[in-house]
Amino acid sequence: EAGVTQSPTHLIKTRGQQATLRCxxxxxxxxxxxxxxxxxxxxxxxxxxxxxxxxxxxxxxxRFSGRQFPNYSSELNVNALELEDSALYLCASxxxxxxxxxxxxxxxxxxx
Amino acid sequence: AQTxxxxxxxxxxxxxxxxxxxxxxxxSENNYYLFWYKQPPSRQMILVIRQEAYKQQNATENRFSVxxxxxxxxxxxxxxxxxxxxxxxxxxxxxxxxxxxxxxGTRLMVKP
Numbered sequence: 001e002a003g004v005t006q007s008p009t010h011l012i013k014t015r016g017q018q019a020t021l022r023c024x025x026x027x028x029x030x031x032x033x034x035x036x037x038x039x040x041x042x043x044x045x046x047x048x049x050x051x052x053x054x055x056x057x058x059x060x061x062x063r064f065s066g067r068q069f070p071n072y073s074s075e076l077n078v079n080a081l082e083l084e085d086s087a088l089y090l091c092a093s094x095x096x097x098x099x100x101x102x103x104x105x106x107x108x109x110x111x112x
Numbered sequence: 113a114q115t116x117x118x119x120x121x122x123x124x125x126x127x128x129x130x131x132x133x134x135x136x137x138x139x140s141e142n143n144y145y146l147f148w149y150k151q152p153p154s155r156q157m158i159l160v161i162r163q164e165a166y167k168q169q170n171a172t173e174n175r176f177s178v179x180x181x182x183x184x185x186x187x188x189x190x191x192x193x194x195x196x197x198x199x200x201x202x203x204x205x206x207x208x209x210x211x212x213x214x215x216x217g218t219r220l221m222v223k224p
Contacts, residue, residue, distance in 0.1 A: 033211065043203065043214040056210050090157060092212075100147060101212060103157035 001025065004104035012110045013081050021076040021107045025093030025112045031055075032074040032093070033101055038087035044090075049074055050096075057080050083096060114139040116128035116196050125194045132179075133189045133218045135204030144208040146180065148189045152200040152216075155196050160202070163187065194222045 005024045012017050023034050034046040045058040049068035058065075063079040072093075078085055088108050092101035116137045117182075125131035134194050137146070148160040170178050179188045181192045191198055199222045204215040 016212075024169070028121075035212075042216050043212075045211045048210055058211070088155060092157075100145070100159055102159065102160050105154075105156050 004091055004093050004102055005105050006089075006104040008107060009105070010108045010110070012112065014112050015081055015083060017081050019078045019081060019085075021078075021091075021109070022073065022088050023054045023076070023091030023093075023104060024073045025091075028103055029095055029102075030072055030095035031094045031096055031099075031101075032068055032072065033092040034074070034076050035092065036060075036087045036088045037090055037106070038084070041087075043090070047076070067068055078109070083111050085109060114206055114213045114214050115140075116204050116206050116215035117144065118129070118202075118204055118218050120218045121216070122219045122221070123185060124223055125191075127194055127196060129194055130190060130192045131194055131220065133186045133191075133202050133204075133220065135189070135215055137185050137187060137204070137206045137213075137215075139208045141208035143204070144206060146178075146187045147205045147207070148176070148187075149203045149205060149214075150181060150198075150200045152197075158202075159194075161189065191220075196222050198222050202217040 007022045031050045034045045048056040065077040068074045088106045090106045091104045094101045118180045142154045146163045150158045161173045175192045201217045205212045
């Protein structure tokens with residue numbers, strides 16, 4: 001069974017640009033979560049999508065947004081990139097909000 | 113609000129020995145789940161073990177076991193017969209509803 005996949009592996013952008021990150025959950029999982037892992041700041045919860053709806057978001061500005069498609073894959077968009085957005089972005093999927101989350105390999109975003 | 117604290121930023125252990133990683137948490141929820149995740153240098157976050165708060169019995173997965181003390185809000189991970197492949201960052205995580213809250217992590221080095 002395929003695990004959670006993320007693309008691209010690496011993404012390099014300049015300040016002010018927009019970044020789009022993609023995630024495909026494990027087959028059968030309806031919940032997708034996004035986390036930011038910045039150096040020195042640990043893992044921070046960004047967004048939770050379930051059944052196509054945004055269910056919860058962490059303490060991040062509105063320029064972090066996303067969506068979930070009918071096939072449960074998800075996209076994270078980061079607008080007006082800032083240098084401090086440089087981080088590893090991890091996607092996870094689960095069967096529901098109380099189940100364990102399985103993580104993808106991450107997308108390394110570098111903002112120059 | 114929920115918090116997770118890992119008080120040991122770094123630890124080391126000799127191969128084949130036993131090591132215990134500490135974790136304390138705080139939540140006002142009665143129904144919650146606790147997890148230990150491992151993140152090796154490859155960056156892929158891997159689920160190590162899971163504990164439901166309503167279960168008194170400590171979870172065990174092969175060489176990995178937990179000591180869950182609900183009243184003390186403590187959730188430590190014991191790794192027996194440590195192997196070189198156990199070298200990684202270990203994160204304690206709490207799910208009290210729709211998102212994971214992570215501790216700051218413990219970097220474990222297994223020495224030959």
